[in-house]
Amino acid sequence: MSITPAERINHETDEVETTLSRSRPWGVQTERTARFVSQRIDAQVRGDIQQVPTADFEDAVETALANDPTADIVIGCLPFDPDDSAVFICGVDESALGAEQSDLRHTGSARIRSVIDVPDVAEYEQRVADVLRLIEEGTLEKVVLARSKLAAADAPIDPQLLLEQLRASSPHGFGFHIPLVDGGSFVGLSPELLVERDHLSVSSHPLAGSRIRTGHSGADEARIADLRASGKDAREHQLVVKAVAEGLAPYCSDIIVDDQDTTATDSMFHLGTWIRGSAAADESGHLPSASALARALHPTPAVCGAPTEQAREVLRRVEGDRGYFTGAVGWQDRDGNGEWAVAIRGAMIDGSTALVSAGAGIVAGSEPRSEAEETGAKLRTVLSALGLGEQVSR
Numbered sequence: 001m002s003i004t005p006a007e008r009i010n011h012e013t014d015e016v017e018t019t020l021s022r023s024r025p026w027g028v029q030t031e032r033t034a035r036f037v038s039q040r041i042d043a044q045v046r047g048d049i050q051q052v053p054t055a056d057f058e059d060a061v062e063t064a065l066a067n068d069p070t071a072d073i074v075i076g077c078l079p080f081d082p083d084d085s086a087v088f089i090c091g092v093d094e095s096a097l098g099a100e101q102s103d104l105r106h107t108g109s110a111r112i113r114s115v116i117d118v119p120d121v122a123e124y125e126q127r128v129a130d131v132l133r134l135i136e137e138g139t140l141e142k143v144v145l146a147r148s149k150l151a152a153a154d155a156p157i158d159p160q161l162l163l164e165q166l167r168a169s170s171p172h173g174f175g176f177h178i179p180l181v182d183g184g185s186f187v188g189l190s191p192e193l194l195v196e197r198d199h200l201s202v203s204s205h206p207l208a209g210s211r212i213r214t215g216h217s218g219a220d221e222a223r224i225a226d227l228r229a230s231g232k233d234a235r236e237h238q239l240v241v242k243a244v245a246e247g248l249a250p251y252c253s254d255i256i257v258d259d260q261d262t263t264a265t266d267s268m269f270h271l272g273t274w275i276r277g278s279a280a281a282d283e284s285g286h287l288p289s290a291s292a293l294a295r296a297l298h299p300t301p302a303v304c305g306a307p308t309e310q311a312r313e314v315l316r317r318v319e320g321d322r323g324y325f326t327g328a329v330g331w332q333d334r335d336g337n338g339e340w341a342v343a344i345r346g347a348m349i350d351g352s353t354a355l356v357s358a359g360a361g362i363v364a365g366s367e368p369r370s371e372a373e374e375t376g377a378k379l380r381t382v383l384s385a386l387g388l389g390e391q392v393s394r
């Protein structure tokens with residue numbers, strides 16, 4: 001008897017569920033340091049870890065800041081599923097005080113001993129094929145399907161060291177280290193700006209459509225040309241640009257959509273588009289905060305799909321709980337200025353294990369094998385910083 005795509009994608013993965021749920025005891029508070037680094041700031045705050053429900057991103061950020069009246073800014077992560085909890089640390093920006101104020105413990109002695117695919121590559125390719133059938137049937141236009149690798153080391157993994165190693169591999173992007181209530185951390189270097197508000201100025205730089213970098217200039221130029229000429233990648237990208245421009249429209253005036261660019265990370269090329277506008281005050285004179293703008297945009301089709309609700313439903317059935325992966329990570333001040341990056345190219349560190357996840361946009365014309373290769377290359381960005389990389393082939 002043949003299995004339908006809907007039946008197959010009911011698959012659940014115990015290792016991932018366990019790692020994610022261990023990160024979520026409620027109401028625990030312990031003082032730790034969080035860091036967020038971008039072209040705009042290098043912020044480090046020390047305070048209690050606050051885990052708050054997030055029916056609404058803006059309310060959650062405001063609740064966290066209200067809980068700590070002495071704090072200037074909040075750094076934290078917002079979940080992929082808004083029914084889930086967010087984690088914040090509020091405080092005074094201590095980055096100017098130097099590293100001795102932080103939790104830095106650069107032991108660097110952890111060696112990765114084993115890596116498990118979750119799901120295995122064949123199952124991921126089957127899921128892509130199943131989603132392609134749903135797309136063919138006309139139910140959906142795009143779904144961003146993710147897979148993970150669970151790496152186990154012989155000693156606790158140092159999250160600060162991982163962040164430094166990621167930053168050494170790529171000078172751009174949004175570096176983050178968010179401590180979690182169970183003692184674990186969410187660490188990464190995202191290339192994608194969900195939204196930034198700097199007083200009146202609002203910007204977003206969605207990415208979608210990718211090629212793997214070879215590291216050889218001639219071959220890389222050919223890959224960039226191929227990416228720019230690809231109708232499939234243009235469709236995948238334009239779905240995101242349209243959603244972001246429409247999402248910002250109620251909150252901004254003078255929205256300008258730039259020409260498409262190519263954004264490079266250490267391992268990937270992506271199609272990107274800057275979308276900018278001026279923050280518009282509501283009837284009581286309030287400007288939309290960075291988190292209100294993040295709420296309006298999340299989840300974009302760069303991490304979920306289109307139409308959003310149908311894609312989200314597929315992801316719930318296929319992948320289960322994504323936790324903070326493909327949520328948002330960033331900072332915000334009391335005036336609502338801030339930056340929220342898309343929470344990709346990161347790892348959930350739990351003692352001596354690291355759960356690394358990556359997704360790829362599936363649209364008509366996608367091929368299961370190349371989507372597995374693309375997610376493999378995205379995973380390698382983080383795995384290399386953990387000291388793996390070439391040893392992990394796909």
Ligand SMILES: C=C(O[C@H]1C=CC=C(C(=O)O)[C@@H]1O)C(=O)O
Nearest residue numbers: 207208209210302358359360361
């Ligand atoms: C969802 C991820 O990437 C997104 C960002 C850039 C390009 C993407 C793509 O081409 O599929 C994804 O939309 C990820 O890295 O986990």
